[in-house]
Amino acid sequence: MTYLRMTGITKYYPGVVANDGVDFEVEEGEIHALVGENGAGKSTLMKILYGMEKADAGQIYLRGELVHIPNPQAAIRLGIDMVHQHFELVPSMTVAENVALGHEPRRGLFVDRAAMIERVRALSEQFGLRVDPAAVVADLSVGEQQRVEILKLLYRDARLLILDEPSAVLTPQEVDDLFAVLRRLVAEGRTAILITHKLREVMAVCDRATVLRRGRVVGTVRVSETQPETIARMMVGRELEVVRRTTAQPPGEPVLVVHNLHVRDDRDLPAVRGVSFTVHAGEIVGLAGVEGNGQRELVDALVGLRAVESGEVVLAHQPVTEAGNRRRRALGMAIIPEDRTRQGLSAPSTLTENLVATRYHRPPFSRGGVLALRPMRLFAQQAIRQFDIRVRGPNVRVRTLSGGNAQKVVVARELAETPRVLIAAQPTRGLDVGATQFVHEELLRLRQVGTGILLISADLDELLALADRLLVIFEGQLVGEMTPETATRERLGLLMAGRGVAAELERVAQG
Amino acid sequence: MSGQRTPLPYWVIAPFLGGSGNLWWGVLAWAVLGAVLTAALVVSRERRWWAGALTGLLTGGIGGVLLLAPLWFVLMPLLDRRCRRCGALSSATAAACGRCGAEFTERAWTETLSALINNVARVVLTIELALIAGGIVLELSGKDALDTYRVLFEWGLGTPRARANSLLAATPLILTGLGTAIAFRAGIFNVGVEGSLYMGALAAAWVGFTFTDVPGLLLIALAFVVAAVAGGLWGLVPGYLKARLRVDEVVTTIMLNYVAIEFTSYMVQSGPFFVPGMANAMSKTIAKQAQLPRLIKGSQFNATFFLALACVIIVLLIMTRTRLGYETRLIGDNPLFARWSGVLVGATILQVMFLSGALGGLAGAGQVLGVHYNFTARFSRGFGFDGLTIALLARNSPVGVLIGALLFGTLRSGGTTIELFTDVPIDLVDVVQALIIFFVAVDLNLDFLARRRRTVESREPVATPAA
Numbered sequence: 001m002t003y004l005r006m007t008g009i010t011k012y013y014p015g016v017v018a019n020d021g022v023d024f025e026v027e028e029g030e031i032h033a034l035v036g037e038n039g040a041g042k043s044t045l046m047k048i049l050y051g052m053e054k055a056d057a058g059q060i061y062l063r064g065e066l067v068h069i070p071n072p073q074a075a076i077r078l079g080i081d082m083v084h085q086h087f088e089l090v091p092s093m094t095v096a097e098n099v100a101l102g103h104e105p106r107r108g109l110f111v112d113r114a115a116m117i118e119r120v121r122a123l124s125e126q127f128g129l130r131v132d133p134a135a136v137v138a139d140l141s142v143g144e145q146q147r148v149e150i151l152k153l154l155y156r157d158a159r160l161l162i163l164d165e166p167s168a169v170l171t172p173q174e175v176d177d178l179f180a181v182l183r184r185l186v187a188e189g190r191t192a193i194l195i196t197h198k199l200r201e202v203m204a205v206c207d208r209a210t211v212l213r214r215g216r217v218v219g220t221v222r223v224s225e226t227q228p229e230t231i232a233r234m235m236v237g238r239e240l241e242v243v244r245r246t247t248a249q250p251p252g253e254p255v256l257v258v259h260n261l262h263v264r265d266d267r268d269l270p271a272v273r274g275v276s277f278t279v280h281a282g283e284i285v286g287l288a289g290v291e292g293n294g295q296r297e298l299v300d301a302l303v304g305l306r307a308v309e310s311g312e313v314v315l316a317h318q319p320v321t322e323a324g325n326r327r328r329r330a331l332g333m334a335i336i337p338e339d340r341t342r343q344g345l346s347a348p349s350t351l352t353e354n355l356v357a358t359r360y361h362r363p364p365f366s367r368g369g370v371l372a373l374r375p376m377r378l379f380a381q382q383a384i385r386q387f388d389i390r391v392r393g394p395n396v397r398v399r400t401l402s403g404g405n406a407q408k409v410v411v412a413r414e415l416a417e418t419p420r421v422l423i424a425a426q427p428t429r430g431l432d433v434g435a436t437q438f439v440h441e442e443l444l445r446l447r448q449v450g451t452g453i454l455l456i457s458a459d460l461d462e463l464l465a466l467a468d469r470l471l472v473i474f475e476g477q478l479v480g481e482m483t484p485e486t487a488t489r490e491r492l493g494l495l496m497a498g499r500g501v502a503a504e505l506e507r508v509a510q511g
Numbered sequence: 512m513s514g515q516r517t518p519l520p521y522w523v524i525a526p527f528l529g530g531s532g533n534l535w536w537g538v539l540a541w542a543v544l545g546a547v548l549t550a551a552l553v554v555s556r557e558r559r560w561w562a563g564a565l566t567g568l569l570t571g572g573i574g575g576v577l578l579l580a581p582l583w584f585v586l587m588p589l590l591d592r593r594c595r596r597c598g599a600l601s602s603a604t605a606a607a608c609g610r611c612g613a614e615f616t617e618r619a620w621t622e623t624l625s626a627l628i629n630n631v632a633r634v635v636l637t638i639e640l641a642l643i644a645g646g647i648v649l650e651l652s653g654k655d656a657l658d659t660y661r662v663l664f665e666w667g668l669g670t671p672r673a674r675a676n677s678l679l680a681a682t683p684l685i686l687t688g689l690g691t692a693i694a695f696r697a698g699i700f701n702v703g704v705e706g707s708l709y710m711g712a713l714a715a716a717w718v719g720f721t722f723t724d725v726p727g728l729l730l731i732a733l734a735f736v737v738a739a740v741a742g743g744l745w746g747l748v749p750g751y752l753k754a755r756l757r758v759d760e761v762v763t764t765i766m767l768n769y770v771a772i773e774f775t776s777y778m779v780q781s782g783p784f785f786v787p788g789m790a791n792a793m794s795k796t797i798a799k800q801a802q803l804p805r806l807i808k809g810s811q812f813n814a815t816f817f818l819a820l821a822c823v824i825i826v827l828l829i830m831t832r833t834r835l836g837y838e839t840r841l842i843g844d845n846p847l848f849a850r851w852s853g854v855l856v857g858a859t860i861l862q863v864m865f866l867s868g869a870l871g872g873l874a875g876a877g878q879v880l881g882v883h884y885n886f887t888a889r890f891s892r893g894f895g896f897d898g899l900t901i902a903l904l905a906r907n908s909p910v911g912v913l914i915g916a917l918l919f920g921t922l923r924s925g926g927t928t929i930e931l932f933t934d935v936p937i938d939l940v941d942v943v944q945a946l947i948i949f950f951v952a953v954d955l956n957l958d959f960l961a962r963r964r965r966t967v968e969s970r971e972p973v974a975t976p977a978a
Contacts, residue, residue: 305850326853337851346845353841357852360837369834 002064003028003191004049004160009058011044018044019055020215026160031182031192033202033223036212036235037404037432042195045212046162050082051075081158083149085165091138096120098137099151123154127184142291143174150181161185161192167201171290172460172493179205197235197432199228200461211235236434244465251468252281254314255332255452256302256421261311263297271297273476274311279421279452284443286467286484287456290496294476295456296338299425302454303335304328316420329358332420336410336427338456340403344410347399351391352380354398355413379416387412388438404435411442418449425456440466460489474498634904634914641946648942654935662932667925675812679882681920683708683874683891685819687898688905688912689826690870696830696907697863698843703749703764704871705895706771707742711872713775714741715879716886717784719797727800734801735818735876742872743865745771750864754857768895776888784886792888803881815877820913822870827909829866839863871895900944903951919944 004026011019019041026032034042047053049060051069060067062078069075072082089098096117105115120133129147137145146166153161163182167175182192182205194206202209202223209226211218211234218234256279265271272294279285289295300306302313304325313321316331329335337343345354356365356376364375380394389408391401398409407427414422424443428436443453443466457463463470464484472480472495480495646656667677687704694701715738722730749767752758776792778784784794803813830836838859841849850856874894879886897919905911926940 303851324853324855325850326855329853335851342845342847343851344848346841346848348844349841353837357841357848357854361834366834371832371834371837373832 001028002026003062005061005064006045006049007059007061009045009048009055009060011041011048011053011055017215019048019058022058022212022215022217024210024217025220026191026193027208028191029186029189030207031186031194031205033194033196033206033209034212035195035197035199035202035209035231037197037434040212040235040432041215042212043164044215046082046164046193046195049075049080050162076156076158079157079159080162081153081156081160082162083146083153083164083166085168087145087149089137089145089148091136093137094133095131095135095137095140095148095151096133098148099123099133099155101152103156120151120155123151127154127188128181129154143170143177146170146174146178147181154185159190161190162195163192164195165197166194167196167198171497172489173497175201199231202231203228213237232433236432248468249282249447251283252450252452254278255281255316256454257312257314258302259312259314261298261301261313262309263294263301263306264309265297270309271476272301275473275476275478276311277471277478279454281420281452282447282450283469284447284453284455284467286463286470287454287473288460288463288470288492288496289456289458289473291458293473293496295425295473297476298473299338299423299456302423303333326361334414334419334422336414336422336424338425338429340407340410340430345398345406348397350395350397351384351389351401351409352376352394354409355380355383355394355416358413359417383412383416386416404431404438407431407435407439411439415442415446418446419451422446422451422453423456424453426458427455428457428459428462436462460492463492464489472496634911634918637904637947637950638915638918640950641943644946644950645939645943649935649939654933659929659933659935659939662929663922663925665925666928666932667921672807672809673924675807675810676924677917677921678816679810679812679920680924681916682816682819682877682881683894684897684901684916684919685816685913686822686870686874686877687895688901688916689822689898689909690867690874691895691898691902692905692907692909692912693826693830693839693870694863694867695902696843697839697860698846699750699753699860699863699867700761701746701749701764701864701867702761702899703746703767703771703895704867704874704898705891705893706764706768707745707868707871708875708891708895709771709775710745710875711738711742711869712875712879712890713778713784713794713886714738714872715876716794716797719801719880720795720885723798725798725800730798730801731803731880734797734880735873738872738876738879739869740872742875743869746864746866746868746871747861750861753864754860772889775886779886779888793883794886796885797880801880802884811882813877813881815881818873818877822873823909823913826870830909835859835862835866871898874898897944900948900951904947 002025004024006022006024009019009022009024010017022041022045024034024045034046036042044053048055048058049069051071051074054070060069062080067078069078069080075081090101093101096113099120100111100116104111105119106112107115117133123129124131124133124147127150129151131140131144131147131151137148140148150161150163166178170178179201182194185192194201196202206223208220208222209231210220211231213235218237221231221234258278259276261272261275262270263272275294275298277285287295287298297306301308304320304323304327308321311321312319315328315333318331320328320331341347346357356379359365360371360376363372365372365379377394383389384391384394387408389401389412390405398406401409411427422443427439427443431439440462443455447453447468455463455467464487467484470480470482470484470487470492471478472492474496475498479498480492482491642660646660649656649659666673668674687708690704690707691701694704715734718734718737719730722733725733745767749758749760749763752763753760779786779794780792786793786795803815806812806814828836830839838849838854841852841854842856842859846856849859875891878890878894883890898916901912901915901919904915922940922943926937929935929939930937
C-alpha cells in the first residue's frame, strides 16, 4: 500500500530549480533509498516533506490523504521525522533526557524521571538500539549518538523515518548495526527513507531506490532486480569506470619520513602518540581510521600548522620538524585539506585569488612585492581548462561553486605543479560519484609521475582501490599495516574500532 | 530650450534636471530611474525575470519616493540651480533603495557594476537616512528641521570658504578612515588609530621646532615621514602582541590610546617639550618654513588634503595591486585558509598594523603642520573614532572612505555654525553621527539576511552552471 505520495514537487532557488516536478512514492513498511549526486535535489525534497522548506508547487499525500506541512512540528504530528546529518543533541544531558526532550512524562509539575528512563529503556530493547539511558551524551561514541537520535524519533512515535546520510560517520561494524536496526523498524511496520550516495548501502538494506538527477526523477527501481552499475549510471547519466590502481610499480626513494611523532590536540591531550611511517615516491599510502583518532592532528603537524611535541618529520631529505607551511610547500609539499570550505578555499575571494594562494609570492605572479595580474589570470584560465572547472570565468567568487566544482579548484591549485609529496585528507568527502572519480584519477596520475601520496580517508572502498599500502590509526597510534591484497573490510573494521589490537600487533611483529 | 534639437524630447529630461517647475516630478522621475536600474540588476539574477522586474520596480520606486522626497525638498531650494548634482545624488539613493536586489547579483559583468553602485550608494543612503531620522528628532522637539539643515548645508557647502572648511575638516578623517579600513580589511579590529594620531602629531611638532635650519619642503617632508614612522611604530605594539602572543587587539588598542593621549599631554605639560610661561598645554611653535600655507582666504585649508587624496589612491593600489594587499584581503576573508596556503600571517599583521598606524600619524602631522602650527594637548576631536565610523560605513573601501569623510567633514564644519544661527545645539551633529552608526548596523543586518539566503542555497548546491 502506498504510504507517502509526493506529486509534482517543484522548488526554485534563485537561479536554479532544485526540484522540478518530482513524483515520489514510498510504500508502507519498506526501506526506500533516495539516491543522487550532490545537488540532485535529495535534501530539498526531504526538507519539503519535513516542513523545513516550502515547495513552490506540488502536493503531498499521506495514506492517500492530502496533507499540508508548513513546519517540522506539523511533520512530527503526522508521524514524519528526520535524523539530520549533524546530530541535534544536548551533550551535557543524559540519553533519556535528550530522547524525551519536550515530551517528558510528568507527575504533577515535575518530570517523572523513572518513567522517562523506563520508557527509553523499553524502546531501546524493542528495537535493539543498545545504549544506556542514564549515560551522558557527551561520553557516547558517534555511533551511539546516532542511536539516541533514532530513539528520539521512536519516542515521538514516528511512522516514517528519514535518515540523511546516516553512515557517513560510522565504522563498517556500526553501519551493519544500523542496518539491523532499520530492518527491525520496518518489521514493526514502520517506514524508512534513506538519503545516501553510497551504492553499497542501497544494495545492502533497501527495498527500492528512487534516483534523482538535476532536480528530476530518473526512475524508481526494485533493488533486488537491479545491478549497482545500473543505479550508478542513472545517477550520473553516463557510464562510470571504476578507478583503481592497475600497475604495480616499485616504490622510489623515501620522500616523507615520519619518526616517532607525538602531537597534542587543542585541549593539550596527546592525540598522536608515537607514529612512524615512510612514504616513497610513486606510492600511495592509505591511512584508515574512524574520525577523531588523531588524523587531524597528524595532518596539522605534517603540514606545519601545529607544533610537534617530539619526533621528526623529514621532507625530501630535509628535516622540517620545525618548519612552517610555506617552507614545506617550497620543498614540494601539496595539501588537500580535510575542510574544503574553511581550510581549502576562501569563499568570498575570486577563483583566481584562490588558485594563486600558494604561489602568489613568487614570479611570475609577483615581482618586488607587486602582483602581476596578467600571469595570474592566464594561470587561472589554464587551470580552468586543464581541470575542467565549470565556471563562467576566473573572476567568479568561489562561494557560488558547487561542492564538486569547489574541490576541483583545490585540486587544481595543489596539483598544478607536480608536487613531491601530497597530503590528501578526506579528498572525496561529500563529493558525488563524478567528482570522486575525477579526484581518484588525479591521485593515480600523480602516483604515476612519482609523487608520494599520503591518503587519509574514512572511505574504505577508496583506500582499498587506490592505496599501495594501508596503515590503520586508532587513538593516535598505528595499529596495523597491510597491503590491499591482504586487507579485508572486516579486518580493517576491527582494527579501526580498536578491537584485536594485540592480535594484530603480533601479526605485524611476525610478518 | 525648446528651439534646440535634443536627442530626447525636453519633457523627458526636464524632471531629472528639476526644470519642470514641479518638484514632485523630479522626485518621481529619479525614483523611476532608480527602480528601472534596480529591476535590471534583479532581472539579471532571477530566473523568473518578470518577478524580478516587479520586485525591483516596487522596491526601487517606493523606496525612491519615500526616501527621496524629504531630501529633495530640503536640497532643492538650497542648491537651486545645481539640480544636476542633486539629481546625481538622488539617483544613487534610488539605486540604493533596491540594493537588496543588487546584493544577490552574482553575474560577472553586473557584479563589478553593482559593487560600485552599492559602495557609493550605501554611504550616501546611510547618511541620508540618518539625516532624515535626525530631522524627525528635530521636528519632535519643536525645531524647524528644514531650516536647521538649510543652515547646516549652507555653511558646509554654500560658499567657496565653506567648502574649503568642509574639506579641511574632512582631511584628518580621510587619513584615519583609511588607516582603520586597512586594518579592518585584514580582520584586525584596530581601534588605536587615535593613539597613532597623537604620536604622529607630537613627532611632527618635534621635527618642526627642532630642525629649524632645514629648508621648507625638506622639513615638511621630514616631519610627515617621521610622524608616519612614529604612528606606525605605535601601531606595531598591539600588532606584535597580536601576531606573536595572540593578545586581543581590541583591548590593547583601546588601552594604548589612553597611554598615547596621556603621554603626549605629559610631554607638553611638564615634560621635555614644556614651554615656560605658556598658559595652555602646548609645545613651541614649529619653524616658519614648516608651516603649510593656507590656500583659501579665511580658511585653514591646506595641502594636507591633497596628501590625503594621494593616500586614497596609494591605499587603493596597495590593496588591489600588491602582495601585501592580497595577503591582507586573504587574511580578512579567511585567516585559516591563509595559514593553510602558506601565507605568513604574523608578518602580514605586523605590516598592516604599521601602515594603519602610519596613516594615523600622517593625520596627526597634518593637523600640526597645517592647522595648529604646534602640538596642543588633547587637540583631536575624536578624529580616530570618526575614522572608525567612516571605515565601517565605507566597508573598508578606500573610495568609500573618501566619500564618507567628505560627508562627515561637511557635517562637522557646517555643524559648528548651527548654534549661531538656530536654537539647535551643536550636539545635533553627534546625534546624526550616532544615527549613522545605527544605520550602519542595520545595513549589516541586511547583509546578514543575504548571507543566510546564500547558505541555504549552498547547502543544496547549484546544478553545474553553464560553462
